[in-house]
Amino acid sequence: MISPVPSLPRSAHRSRPEATPYVDLTRAEWSALRDKTPLPLTAEEVERLRGLGDVIDLDEVRDVYLPLSRLLNLYVGATDGLRGALNTFLGEKGSQSGTPFVIGVAGSVAVGKSTVARLLQALLARWPEHPRVELVTTDGFLLPMKELQARGLVSRKGFPESYDRRALTRFVADIKAGKDEVTAPVYSHLIYDIVPGERLVVRRPDILIVEGLNVLQPALPGKDGRTRVGLADYFDFSVYVDAKEEDIQRWYLNRFRKLRQTAFQNPSSYFQKYTRVSEEEALDYARTTWRTINKPNLLENVAPTRGRATLILRKGPDHKVQRLSLRKL
Ligand SMILES: Nc1ncnc2c1ncn2[C@@H]1O[C@H](COP(=O)(O)OP(=O)(O)O)[C@@H](O)[C@H]1O
Numbered sequence: 001m002i003s004p005v006p007s008l009p010r011s012a013h014r015s016r017p018e019a020t021p022y023v024d025l026t027r028a029e030w031s032a033l034r035d036k037t038p039l040p041l042t043a044e045e046v047e048r049l050r051g052l053g054d055v056i057d058l059d060e061v062r063d064v065y066l067p068l069s070r071l072l073n074l075y076v077g078a079t080d081g082l083r084g085a086l087n088t089f090l091g092e093k094g095s096q097s098g099t100p101f102v103i104g105v106a107g108s109v110a111v112g113k114s115t116v117a118r119l120l121q122a123l124l125a126r127w128p129e130h131p132r133v134e135l136v137t138t139d140g141f142l143l144p145m146k147e148l149q150a151r152g153l154v155s156r157k158g159f160p161e162s163y164d165r166r167a168l169t170r171f172v173a174d175i176k177a178g179k180d181e182v183t184a185p186v187y188s189h190l191i192y193d194i195v196p197g198e199r200l201v202v203r204r205p206d207i208l209i210v211e212g213l214n215v216l217q218p219a220l221p222g223k224d225g226r227t228r229v230g231l232a233d234y235f236d237f238s239v240y241v242d243a244k245e246e247d248i249q250r251w252y253l254n255r256f257r258k259l260r261q262t263a264f265q266n267p268s269s270y271f272q273k274y275t276r277v278s279e280e281e282a283l284d285y286a287r288t289t290w291r292t293i294n295k296p297n298l299l300e301n302v303a304p305t306r307g308r309a310t311l312i313l314r315k316g317p318d319h320k321v322q323r324l325s326l327r328k329l
């Protein structure tokens with residue numbers, strides 16, 4: 001006699017949770033991993049980090065960014081191992097040495113990308129395996145103002161089409177290929193434009209951090225419709241800095257308010273005019289810029305790339321990272 005099929009336990013009938021390539025961690029879960037992090041910060045280093053000029057809470061450094069620097073240090077070691085295996089396989093045929101580890105840092109205007117990138121640069125350079133850490137921001141590849149004007153893109157600054165994306169990708173590809181010296185144009189927030197004749201020089205770093213709004217954008221298809229290699233294809237790791245739009249807008253306005261009392265006072269500043277009107281009028285301009293440029297860019301172009309990052313840092317209203325999602329698949 002055939003025995004009846006036993007009914008499945010109730011839990012097995014429940015639909016499976018949607019598969020996600022990420023493991024989600026609370027701040028407490030993540031910071032507990034710092035016990036596995038060698039190289040605690042010395043008093044001297046704490047002082048040096050303060051000297052970066054950013055308002056960084058040191059608990060934040062210990063709880064969030066120190067474990068991240070350890071994770072990245074592990075990734076760099078593992079990637080070197082893979083490189084060795086590939087070189088053994090290829091032999092004379094195209095083996096490659098001096099390939100830096102490339103980290104992309106993405107997120108909205110004013111979410112704190114530059115602060116995260118500068119912090120990572122300082123923390124990663126402490127490891128004896130990779131002391132030379134270079135940081136480049138993608139603003140150097142914005143089209144010069146004259147060109148933006150000619151193409152009708154002045155009010156699209158920061159949108160993907162406002163960059164020379166080909167030159168940016170070539171720049172990172174050249175560094176990754178181990179070229180001795182690679183140069184990039186330089187953008188100045190002071191003059192709100194590319195600085196004529198100035199170049200940033202990058203010489204064979206161990207790690208390259210590439211920070212910018214659109215670094216996780218997929219490559220544009222070529223004219224023949226074929227897929228091209230894009231910037232993010234050169235990344236070994238990427239971080240997306242995330243926060244609620246209302247918080248980011250507040251940080252943007254606060255930064256504008258602070259700059260109005262400092263950098264905008266410089267007679268060469270593009271924004272000097274906003275020091276001569278009332279704070280409310282100046283903030284009206286900043287609110288309009290947020291509403292018409294930075295917010296639409298965040299929603300249309302930046303946020304959709306979040307799911308391509310290796311790590312998503314989710315900040316609360318006080319800039320403190322509350323949750324993290326790390327790719328495991
Ligand atoms: N961890 C932090 N703690 C406090 N303030 C921060 C932190 N990170 C960024 N900020 C502030 O938020 C604003 C935006 O940060 P910034 O790094 O300039 O952003 P982005 O490079 O994304 O435009 C700045 O005024 C900065 O001082």
Ligand SMILES: CC(C)(COP(=O)(O)O)[C@@H](O)C(=O)NCCC(=O)O
Nearest residue numbers: 109137138139157158212213289293
């Ligand atoms: C220079 C930026 C486009 C950021 O560029 P990124 O470093 O991300 O390539 C941005 O800071 C900016 O100036 N946006 C234009 C609108 C505004 O003035 O806020």
